[in-house]
Amino acid sequence: MLSHVGHKLSITLEGYPIQTEISDIVYEELIASNSKYILLDEETNTITVKRSFFKKNKLVQNVTRFFVEFAGNEVTIESPAEKSELVINSSFNDELIDMNYKNKTIAIILESPHIDEYEESKEKLVPIGAAQGQTGKKIEKSIENLILSLLNYEVIEHLHQYRVILINAVNFQTSLHFIHEKPMNNYYRELRDKMWLKMWTEIPQTKYDFIKQLDSLKRDSILINACPKSLKPLVNQELIQFADRFSLFESNHPSSTENWTKSLFKLN
Structure with missing residues (x-):
């Protein structure tokens, strides 16, 4: 497990400022993926999904x-x-x-x-x-x-x-x-819903x-x-x-x- 201090673990869409809290398990798996589609800000514990993912x-x-x-x-x-x-x-x-x-x-x-x-x-x-x-x-x-x-x-x-x-x-x-290649369990079903809501409301x-x-x-x-x-x-x-x-x-x-x-x- 990674150690996170201060800011809540969150995810954003590049170009859209709203941060959405995610679980530590999902956060760590997304980081571990080393995907070209995400950026990590370690100071704020924020993962950004790059715009190229939703082009x-x-x-x-x-x-x-x-x-x-x-x-x-x-x-x-x-x-x-x-x-x-x-x-x-x-x-x-x-x-x-x-x-x-x-x-x-x-x-x-x-x-x-x-x-x-x-x-x-x-x-x-x-x-x-x-x-x-x-x-x-x-x-x-x-x-x-x-x-x-x-x-x-x-x-x-x-x-x-x-x-x-x-x-x-x-x-x-x-x-x-x-990005994460994980099965759709409760953690990733929650991630899907949160990302769906972000794209639905923010774009x-x-x-x-x-x-x-x-x-x-x-x-x-x-x-x-x-x-x-x-x-x-x-x-x-x-x-x-x-x-x-x-x-x-x-x-x-x-x-x-x-x-x-x-x-x-x-x-x-």
Whole structure:
């Protein structure tokens, strides 16, 4: 264990002055990583995450993953015809989200990308696309059940092709896994939440881009807040402004051990 005297152990984002307290275990593991993405101020016991970690080239793209339609008691599920070059390494046939799409949308909102949304590399952080790994597989496996669950709430229009999009509220790796490489235990779940909150509140462009994406959706679209319980209320605060235009839901995170489509709860 390292000895820390005086100042509380904290973390900041380069260019943003707010210091956020972190545990000594996380603090020491971040220092031990010797990552090029952090700076240490030993006088103030402050770790700074360098701006290069949350530059545009580290941003994970939101995507359109499916097109779904309910007709004759059957759900038809299709993938985009062509994969976008910007998400070419996605495990799915994703395309980028068309801001001028004319039909209704089902938007699944996640908190932020983690390990699987970046290529395996110790040298640099290379984005793949939203919801890869187990999260992506579980969404793919349960998409029909999701539509059937939404039908129970009478928000699905028959014979209408919806696109299903996946949106990260924060498009950067707030878990900082690339830096510390530790599993998501309680210490690192707390770190993810704190870093998520910092990016959500301190970097104005983050929330602006999220709201702009939602604002582009056609009336009577469906928004599902599938963020972890700890972050869900903060996203719901931003969804309130759309309550008269969209059907708002929350659910468990798709990677939950429970069936996430059965946890749907209508907010308006």
